[in-house]
Amino acid sequence: MATATKSLKKQGSDLAQSNKQLEILSNGIFQNGELPTFKTKISETSQFPLKAKKLEILQINVGYMCNQVCDHCHVDAGPDRKEIMTRDTMRQCLEVIKNTGAHTLDLTGGAPEMNPDFRWFVEEAAKAGIKDFIVRSNLTIIRANKKYYDLPEFFKKHNIHVVSSMPHWTRGKTDKQRGDGVFDKSIKALQELNAVGYGMPGSDLRLDLVYNPSGAFLPGDQAAMEKDFKKALMEDFGIEFHNLFAITNLPIARFLDFLIASENYEDYMYSLVEAYNPAAVENVMCTNTISISWDGYLFDCDFNQMLELPVNSKSKHISEFNEELLEGRNIVISQHCYGCTAGAGSSCQGVVA
Ligand code: SF4
Numbered sequence: 001m002a003t004a005t006k007s008l009k010k011q012g013s014d015l016a017q018s019n020k021q022l023e024i025l026s027n028g029i030f031q032n033g034e035l036p037t038f039k040t041k042i043s044e045t046s047q048f049p050l051k052a053k054k055l056e057i058l059q060i061n062v063g064y065m066c067n068q069v070c071d072h073c074h075v076d077a078g079p080d081r082k083e084i085m086t087r088d089t090m091r092q093c094l095e096v097i098k099n100t101g102a103h104t105l106d107l108t109g110g111a112p113e114m115n116p117d118f119r120w121f122v123e124e125a126a127k128a129g130i131k132d133f134i135v136r137s138n139l140t141i142i143r144a145n146k147k148y149y150d151l152p153e154f155f156k157k158h159n160i161h162v163v164s165s166m167p168h169w170t171r172g173k174t175d176k177q178r179g180d181g182v183f184d185k186s187i188k189a190l191q192e193l194n195a196v197g198y199g200m201p202g203s204d205l206r207l208d209l210v211y212n213p214s215g216a217f218l219p220g221d222q223a224a225m226e227k228d229f230k231k232a233l234m235e236d237f238g239i240e241f242h243n244l245f246a247i248t249n250l251p252i253a254r255f256l257d258f259l260i261a262s263e264n265y266e267d268y269m270y271s272l273v274e275a276y277n278p279a280a281v282e283n284v285m286c287t288n289t290i291s292i293s294w295d296g297y298l299f300d301c302d303f304n305q306m307l308e309l310p311v312n313s314k315s316k317h318i319s320e321f322n323e324e325l326l327e328g329r330n331i332v333i334s335q336h337c338y339g340c341t342a343g344a345g346s347s348c349q350g351v352v353a
Pocket residue numbers: 066067068069070072073074075076077078109110111138165178
């Protein structure tokens with residue numbers, strides 16, 4: 001069973017510190033040359049420095065608070081995390097959303113719905129008419145408390161594209177990774193999303209699921225897994241959804257803690273390096289995304305945000321957002337990036353190559 005009830009930060013773990021994580025990722029097998037660093041690897045195919053292209057996706061992390069404490073969480077989120085985006089920072093984000101050329105807005109957390117200004121922000125942001133407005137919902141939040149029961153209707157009203165984690169179609173595997181009772185609540189939430197039209201064949205109300213492995217291994221083939229998920233969820237619970245994204249766990253925060261505690265860190269890094277696919281490098285999410293933290297700072301991706309690796313640009317905060325300056329910036333990389341280029345690649349959007 002998922003055993004953690006507190007974030008690494010609350011536990012006072014060394015690994016809650018980003019510099020400690022970066023130290024681990026830079027030392028040992030990467031320092032002694034057993035494995036090539038990510039920089040060396042992408043240099044082999046002349047892909048260093050990795051450059052940002054045109055901005056297409058704004059990903060906003062509205063806070064690290066979550067109703068769950070999943071074993072693999074790269075955010076180290078949990079009920080004890082207090083970092084929450086204020087309405088003032090949201091206003092600065094809205095200015096950028098109105099003026100950007102990005103076609104996708106992606107709200108994440110923690111559980112973004114737990115930010116007290118979440119609904120206000122969604123209502124305001126939806127007015128900008130961004131083509132694809134994603135909310136990453138962990139599903140159980142919809143069943144966590146009466147005040148969230150109407151979320152499916154709320155999402156529908158604002159034509160939100162719901163992207164939800166669902167580690168497996170069986171209770172055992174899901175609860176092991178995400179905590180007791182998560183599977184049943186997730187199933188109920190999916191049925192409620194279906195009931196308002198989400199995920200139905202031909203429906204414009206998009207409902208996608210995200211799978212990530214529950215241990216120190218890489219995800220299998222995305223298309224085959226989607227087929228298996230669809231069959232099982234339909235047969236067992238009558239649930240429909242659109243696409244499944246298979247995501248590789250990146251070796252940071254709680255997943256890094258798990259790898260070290262289970263003595264799997266080195267083997268896992270070997271598997272990531274062995275599965276390195278230069279074709280996936282071209283389309284990793286940092287090349288067309290800006291990630292904004294709860295306090296308004298800009299990062300190449302949500303993973304770099306958690307490692308506190310800010311963008312390599314003069315435009316560092318939402319208050320001084322400058323799309324021209326950000327375009328063409330050198331992406332900040334480290335060994336965790338191998339997680340985005342293994343096999344068919346992954347980042348936050350599923351297969352990229
Ligand atoms: S993985 Fe998602 S649902 Fe689980 S603790 Fe992290 S933010 Fe919350």
